[in-house]
Amino acid sequence: NAGVTQTPKFRILKIGQSMTLQCAQDMNHNYMYWYRQDPGMGLKLIYYSVGAGITDKGEVPNGYNVSRSTTEDFPLRLELAAPSQTSVYFCASSSNGDRGYYGYTFGSGTRLTVV
């Protein structure tokens, strides 16, 4: 089925380790996003991309990096993991509005624990 695929679903990291959260969409969406969701909280934007080769910071970019070499993929890189990065990470993509619907399609999330 078409949608947004995130891997892995769960991960435990030690402080100082690095990892890449993968995100891929097959809907030919130009816009892609990374959000984090802390327990009992709303979603905060980390990074976003409006097309291949273009990325920009969101509300909470510190400690993260992204790249967008293709339309389909938008990986999120954590360098030197810290306990404050323990969260659930959601990738999303957005249509270009040609159906009159501008909302996101979300992946199922990656639950990350840093110990």
Place this chain on the structure above:
Amino acid sequence: GESVGLHLPTLSVQEGDNSIINCAYSNSASDYFIWYKQESGKGPQFIIDIRSNMDKRQGQRVTVLLNKTVKHLSLQIAATQPGDSAVYFCAEDASGTYKYIFGTGTRLKVLA
């Protein structure tokens, strides 16, 4: 800064009753709003949207009302069912660039 907020963090409703979830937004320039449903362990799922040139929009068992005068958004769920139990988020597009601002969410509990 500009943000979207919710009045009630938890709402308990009897099965079969109607539910109303409220949201206040602060940016009068926002022109597009969405309600999302998030079930436990899953990503948010689109429910219904509304543009600022409308004050009401209906879907299947759901209605969104927009009051621009007081910057208030509500989601009404008719005949609430156990499957409606989830966290509901409102989100606003405050910049027209598809960068949505999300509220903290309201948890809806449906009582049998």
